Amino acid sequence: MMLRFSRLLLPALFALCPLAVAAADAVPTEMDPVAAARAVKLAEKLRCLVCQNQSIADSNAELANDLRRQIREQIAAGKSDSEIVDYMVNRYGDFVLYRPPFKLTTVVLWAGPALLLGGGFLVLVRNLRRRPVADSSLTAEEREQAAHLLGEDNGKDDK
């Protein structure tokens, strides 16, 4: 069953997740500093698949090492940042991105906070505008009674 194997898989992967992290020893010192900075920035945007709580820049897993090398090679080959990111996404899927892409399946994710806020304020303003009809001192029945006694009720219903 799915869960059982995953516990077996865990040891195989976790053995490769040392805690020591070093973002910019991601690049060997011989690299041109501008390209090096680019490489680090790109690596920081991508999630390591082995040590899934670290970026490819920070992770010391073998795969992370290999992927950092890939990034450097691609930068040297003149690829743009988006091409390199696409390269990674084509092979590993959207999971590898720290920043979830904006696509049909993530519309709710990205629009959600704004909707929550907007919705919340709408409800708030609507409640504020609607003056509560019943004053706290009289119950609905008492109001009806009063209105009746005063001859003011024209069949209005209480909200």
Place this chain on the structure above:
Amino acid sequence: MIPELGHFALILALLLATILGTLPIIGAQRHVRAWMALARPVAQGQFVFVVTAWVCLAYSFIVSDFSVLNVATNSNSQLPAYYRFAATWGSHEGSMLLWVLMLSIWTFAVSVRSRHLPDEMVARVLGVMGLVSVGFLLFLLLTSNPFERVFPVPAEGRDLNPLLQDPGMVAHPPMLYMGYVGFSVAFAFAIAALIGGRLDATWARWSRPWTPLAWSFLTLGIMIGSWWAYYTLGWGGWWFWDPVENASFMPWLVGTALLHSLAVTEKRGTFRNWTVLLAICAFSLSLVGTFLVRSGVLTSVHAFATDPRRGVFILTFLVIVIGGSLALYAVRAPKVGVGGRFEIISRESMLLGNNVLLIAAAGSVLLGTLYPLFLDALNLGKISVGPPYFDTVFVPLMTPLVFLMGIGPLSRWKQASVPDLWRRLRWAFAISLVTALLAPLAAPQWKPLVSFGLLLAFWIVTATFVAVRERIRNADGGLWAQIARQPRSFWGMVLAHLGIAAFVVGVTMVKGYETERDVKMNVGDTVSVANYVFRFDGVTETKGPNYRAARGSVNISRNGAYVETLYPEKRMYNAGGMPMTNAAIDSGLFGDIYVSMGEPVDGGAWIIRVYSKPFITWVWGGFVMMAIGGFLALSDRRYRVGAQRDSALPRGAAAAYGTKR
């Protein structure tokens, strides 16, 4: 023998919790005095047994009784005594027992500090807390027994995860759980109010002190966790929007909303339904957080060892407690709307605005944390939601909140006038704007985002200053007398709001101006960061109680003059496991210098990481100020005097309070 004693104590505690969760509540419904009267003694009895159980486990750890499976898996005889003690809560089972301990402490606290409450209310509140305890005790006993024995007895334990061998481990979980679990009190009051049908300002006054108490502990707990990650993980990060961090942040956000909402309900009798709902939500989020951390549903560095069976248990418990409360809410919440009259611009509406923003923030964090699960469960693919999402979404929500923080305290209840507010605050706004625009000029580089962050912080400070000045001016006497005359809840608010300002300053400056250099350094090499020159002076081998370390020596100078030497370490623990980085940090009022060691490289060189983190101490300081503000607010005379006054009422009057349906 001792572990069995502890196990037995837990079973007895479960029995008492079951009694507590049933008889007093039924007694309150049916006016059976004897059953209601059971609540306090049974709660206190439960407390005694849970403490006994916990002490038994702690004892087993301190004496390194490896026949107890939990001790064998999480401790080691070479571990220093205070860490052996902290290892009591270093595992899933142990931390669950800590949860239950906290719950029984809060239950006990409510049982002794409720003399002034009507019997029905006490019975119901303690009863609800008893029911929650039943769930957790069952969980412990059925799926996560910390007292399980192991045979044959291993000669040595597996050691506490080196990451946890830190003072942070001693402080963080207890503080955090005090907070998490503390929201159960507000929750219990809310449920009691719904059951009893009585939901008004007096109810709010009774439940009010418990919330800032829990909130302050939670604030401290989160702060310690963040600080601990900062200095222990070795790369200077302090908040990662990790699912477990989010699990503690969401109750904090809702708890903050609850704090403010309770204030209004107490003073004005309004927002009743909303306050009750918030109280239910705050604790519900604590429970959901517990689930997320222990069920394996989300990946996290913090998560405990996972087991679907435990996950099912907790989820069932969640459905019963949260589903039950929300159902009760739907059925019993008073049909009156928001209640009271107030204008669209008034302190009430500002506080409602505060609530909307905080709930939207909590909702967004929940959305981001669970979204990968949503998509995966619907077979719509696998994504990951990382810090870029949360950072993008959170700041726009916090900005209006900060704005409200300035004008809220100055707005009058019921009706505030915008021109009047503008008149009182325009100087504050102008000063904050100008200072915010100018201040970054003193820094290496003027950045618009830094200016914006500072604007928010300065706005809070100046507006709060205006509020303070207005309050004080109206009173007589010298300055000190004027200060003393204001209620502590006011000063608590001032301090907490200033704490947020300090936090914002810290975050803004750190994010704007932190610098990092990772360099391979041979002995004698130097690197300069932020006006300081760092010289690597080599490494010596040292030994700790249960580890060996490579201790680096880094000489720091400024403008040629010696400043200090820092000693970062790379530790290898004897019981095995991964090497631990111990950063050396020089903390100052205006920032930290942070040095840690990466990996050794051939030829005796090391990768050394040097960070300058300006104003990061303000991040922790802000948290601490908030927590102190919370403690200050609840020490307000009103709660102490009010308590005495209510308890002086004849019994009949207090009882009369509780029967209106």
Place this chain on the structure above:
Amino acid sequence: MNKKLLIPLAIFIVLAGFLFAGLWRDPREVPSPLINKPAPQFALAQLNDPATKLGTVDMKGQVWLLNVWASWCVSCREEHPLLVALAQAKVVPIVGLDYKDEPGPGKTWLAQNGDPYTTSVMDRDGSVGIDYGVYGVPETFVIDKSGTIRYKQIGPITQDALEKKILPLVRELQKS
């Protein structure tokens, strides 16, 4: 009863449903985006015959399994007997991708544990692995006659996965 008051409960029930579904899923597993896409081309030296290369082009026209393994991989031992049995049954050719391994240890490992592979190729630097989105070992790909990836098994092949997913798929693909 005011219907609006039911909203929080409704939201919670939906949430709980998702949480329940989540209990049966593995958050660490990363599904492959290469399913139903052409298998990335490679031509690598063979483990037992370094002078000749084997590539995806050579396997075109048949259904085959690409099994990523290594001598340093512990979990591979668990699935290996199943692979050996599968090879003996001659159901489908299995090509091994010796990932980030040295030829010496690789050959020794196969000698010790059995060699179910029609042949194994060496991916010493892991670049072919990257092309295939390999992030752990072992992993297995089912590739059809036109060279399209149809299924990826993450982690060791279990008896269950073999019977319920891999073999039925292989048979179906072989028929077409």
